[in-house]
Amino acid sequence: LISHSQMGNYMKRPKHSLSDELYDKISKGYRLSLELLERGLLNDVALTSDSLLSELLIACYENDVNRFKSVLENLNLNVNSISWRKMSLLHIAVLCEKFEIVKSLLEKEADVHQIDWASFTPLHLASYFGFTEIVRLLLLFSSNPNSLTGVQDTPLHLAALKGHYETVELLLSKPELCVVWPNQEKSTVFHYCAQFGHLEIMKLLLDDIQHYDIISACVHEGNLYGDTPLHNACYSNQFEIVKLLISRSGFDCLSKENMFSETPLHAACTAGKSVDLIGYLLKQPGVNVNCQGRDGHTPLHSACYNGHLKVVKFLLDQGADMDISANSQILRKFKHANSGAFGDSDVDFENTAKGPISMASQTPIAWAYEQGFDNIVNLLKDVKRSEYSRSSASECSYNSLNDYASVTLPSPMGKLKSVTKEKAEVLQLRNLLGNQYHIQMSDIDLQESVGSGSFGKVYKCVLNNRTVAVKRYRSWSVGSKSDVKMFCREVSIMSRLNHPNILQFIGACLDDPSQFALVTEFAQDGSLFNALHEEKRFFDAEFKFSICFDVASAMNYLHKRSYPIIHRDLNPHNILLKGNRALVADFGESRFVDSRDIDMTRQPGNLRWMAPEIFLQSGSYTTKADVFSYALCVWEIYTGDIPFVHLKPATAAAEMAYRNNRPLLSDAIPVKIQSLINKAWHSNVQYRPEFSVIMNELMGTKKQNKEDASSLPVGGDSNSNSQSEDSAVLLSISRFNDLLKLVDKNGYVVDPSQSVSGHRPEN
Known part of the structure; x- marks a missing residue:
């Protein structure tokens, strides 16, 4: 092989x-x-x-x-x-x-x-x-x-x-x-x-x-x-x-190197997914932050080569030496392996003294520079400058400082990466979309802003006599690589979806980077979060059930596709209401299950609705993370409360992850729905049901409710009691509305002498 x-x-x-x-x-x-x-x-x-x-x-x-x-x-x-x-x-x-x-x-x-x-x-x-x-x-x-x-x-x-x-x-x-x-x-x-x-x-x-x-x-x-x-x-x-x-195999396994001269500590730094894991390894007997593999590279080299800024910072805090050099023989092999990577020219990596950095040194900064990770190069330069200012000339060589100071940014590879990757993603997206989905911003009549976020704003608009929603990215944020990537990903995913409970994709504006926009159907009733917590809308039992079933149906569609999609940010902000339908929206954080995107293990989306395994970064994303988020949404629909409302989002996520606590299940939630929620937010992902199972359980619950309703006794007394209860409820609502008329928008009584009925009280 x-x-x-x-x-x-x-x-x-x-x-x-x-x-x-x-x-x-x-x-x-x-x-x-x-x-x-x-x-x-x-x-x-x-x-x-x-x-x-x-x-x-x-x-x-x-x-x-x-x-x-x-x-x-x-x-x-x-x-x-x-x-x-x-x-x-x-x-x-x-x-x-x-x-x-x-x-x-x-x-x-x-x-x-x-x-x-x-x-x-x-x-x-x-x-x-x-x-x-x-x-x-x-x-x-x-x-x-x-x-x-x-x-x-x-x-x-x-x-x-x-x-x-x-x-x-x-x-x-x-x-x-x-x-x-x-x-x-x-x-x-x-x-x-x-x-x-x-x-x-x-x-x-x-x-x-x-x-x-x-x-x-x-x-x-x-x-x-x-x-x-x-x-x-x-x-x-x-x-x-x-x-x-x-614990089972002892500490000898910590010093074993693979053929790439990497110990397990090097491996963790190459992956760069968890500083907690790296910290744990450094606490083990015989493990040194500056350990060198057979080829001389250290864990800091590994982190720099792969662009893990957070890991580089952590290793430096743990005493990693920036001046350790890997064997120069590696560079010659690398040069030979990559001949032709820059066209027909033969780049002399070992003699770039005429350029900004001496690559023959093979220090961590050289590896970061070569790969185009300019943010890491900047960090290492700052640290070296700080070291020099705190130490005497005998402790820190002036020549060493000069080597770092001579590095000019952006690096050739860094500049090339930032430009080509962004352009490649947009070009690929343009080719993916059919002509019918290419929309000119000049054809859109912007009417009013209906929402905003870190990405920009969402507008209610008119396109070809049809009311639509337009999600526009801020012009200043378009230059951000992550924003362009998120926009391209969301358009790419939404253009492939077709389900009655998923916000319908209409098209995208792709010509001018300063006017990137996503065009979808308009959900006039807003988000579920807004309906529950801002407008305080009353949902009857049937509509609550309908929302839960609609969302489960949409998520089942995403998970059962030939290339399954994980939403990764399912919460009431991203569930929209349109008439009697619930629509799942916002696919900026979504991924295909078999995606090898390096961000698959980071923490996207809202922490309050995040699965524990994702918050702890103890496992990669699976569809079961969406199931956990769904359970919290169902709880929220039936209780009308925000999960752990008294806690900040990160603290709420920690409460569920570290202490294994969950929001209290109140009597407002039907018993069978409580059972479903308990299974869906289970701490062990293997015990969480698939959405197909959730849909079956919901249908079973609906069928049972109908049977229970049909078996209720129908008689004069029962009917009269029901009518009297309904009348009492209507009277209470009417009286409440009358009371509201007596106060202004700040809650003060407008006219203390006026009665609820609107007449002066009798003496």
């Missing part, structure tokens, strides 16, 4: 492993197969030219066992000779999670060892998707738990990769299972668990007494890149797993 000579130094480290790339494509392939089955079923499209096979596939998808058996007998063929899209019938039944169909095929002696287009056996497929009962059934029919994919992954690898605890537990019960088998990339299940943060599975594996001696040794083993499981956990910012591995 990759030889040590090819991967000889830090600067050549690939951003993603071969396994990451492979399983990304495999996931997309299986999603496409399921989409084709569903599309054929819904649209009555022939799935194949063979009508009997097409009928067989539909019967399988619908789990119609009798029809499936009948068609199969009519074909009069060996079940192993029938395939669709290079998958056997058994593969298709497993993919669709049809237990009875799988059982029927196994009873007809379907081959459990047959492989599909991804080199998966049915057992691999069931393990990959976590279909535990089907895994149990396949094992019962002699499926081999040690069978290998094309890249030598076992079913245990796949179950651990995807975090399916029960499936892993079931596979571990097989005595013939090889727990520590390394795949083609030399990764074991421990590497996968560490990389993807499956803490409970890691504990389960480490507690496997049956294989204890082998496992203890395996935890220290490196993969093809020399990464131990601890390296993987540090690169992926899996803090809890880091602590677990150190």
Whole structure:
């Protein structure tokens, strides 16, 4: 795959492993197969030219066992000779999670060892998707738990990769299972668990007494890149797993280097996702902030090379030395590896004395400068200047200071990055959108401002005789890379969406950067937050339920797309009301689930509605973060209160994350809705339901309420009581409105002598 000579130094480290790339494509392939089955079923499209096979596939998808058996007998063929899209019938039944169909095929002696287009056996497929009962059934029919994919992954690898605890537990019960088998990339299940943060599975594996001696040794083993499981956990910012591995495997693992001369501390600084993790590693015995790898680079080099300003500041506070130089041999290798990167010219990196900095020194500032991270270069220059002013000439060399002072900004790469990235994103967006979505600002009639934020303002406008909303970015903020990126992302995502409970995308203004704008339908009733807390609108039980269901429907649509989208900022500010509909809006922080954006682990959105795992940065974003935010929204809809209103947003998030506290569930919330909320805001993400499950539970609640209402006694007394209660309520409202007329806008009585009825009181 990759030889040590090819991967000889830090600067050549690939951003993603071969396994990451492979399983990304495999996931997309299986999603496409399921989409084709569903599309054929819904649209009555022939799935194949063979009508009997097409009928067989539909019967399988619908789990119609009798029809499936009948068609199969009519074909009069060996079940192993029938395939669709290079998958056997058994593969298709497993993919669709049809237990009875799988059982029927196994009873007809379907081959459990047959492989599909991804080199998966049915057992691999069931393990990959976590279909535990089907895994149990396949094992019962002699499926081999040690069978290998094309890249030598076992079913245990796949179950651990995807975090399916029960499936892993079931596979571990097989005595013939090889727990520590390394795949083609030399990764074991421990590497996968560490990389993807499956803490409970890691504990389960480490507690496997049956294989204890082998496992203890395996935890220290490196993969093809020399990464131990601890390296993987540090690169992926899996803090809890880091602590677990150190406690189980001892401190020796902290000094192990991979082929890129990185210890676990270097790895954490390369990732740059958590200073808490880096601080924890620095507290361990034998760990030094200035430790050098075989190639001489320090953790500070790693942070500078990857542009992690916050980590650089933290390392400097911990005593990191800015003057340590990596081996100059690295630079020559880097130059050779990147020949042609700047066209045909041969840039002499080692002799840039004529330029602003001597790259031969290979200090951290040289690495930051080379990569174009000018903010870090500025920081290091300021720190060096401050050091010199506090020390004598003997303690701090004037030449050393002069080396830093001679660095001129912006750096060539920094300037190139800021210009090209922004332009590339806008150009890509223009190409993505069809002509019908390109809107000129001159065609829009701006009427009034209806909202604002850090991005700019939202206006009520008219476009082609239609009332629309226009989200305009402030002209001064357009130059900000993050603002342009957010605008491009929001337009890109919204242009792909079409759902009755998602704010409809109409178009965008993309020609002039100073007039970037997003055009959507206009939700005349404003945000849910405004309705609940500013206008104090009264919602009846039916409308509360309707809002909850509409939002769940929109979120289910986002999560179940072929490329699932995580909203990442679901809260009442971003839920709009239009008549009797609720609309999910504001996709500036949204991401595709398989996005490799470096911001996927940062804290976007409003802290008050943020999932604990995101606030703690203890795991990467999943769709379950949206489920947590949804639970708080439902609570807010039914109570009319803001979660932890007495606390600031960051304190409220800390209350939920560190103390595991939740807003109180009052009697104002129906019992079944309370149960749903409790599940949705569970601290363990694995126990939070999918939105499809939430929708089913809501429908069940609605059905039960209708049945309860129809069973109420209908009689004279009951009816009269109801009428009298209604009259009392109307009278109370009328009296309240009369009272309001007696006070001015500041709450003072206008005329103390006037009665509620509007007449002078009688003496």
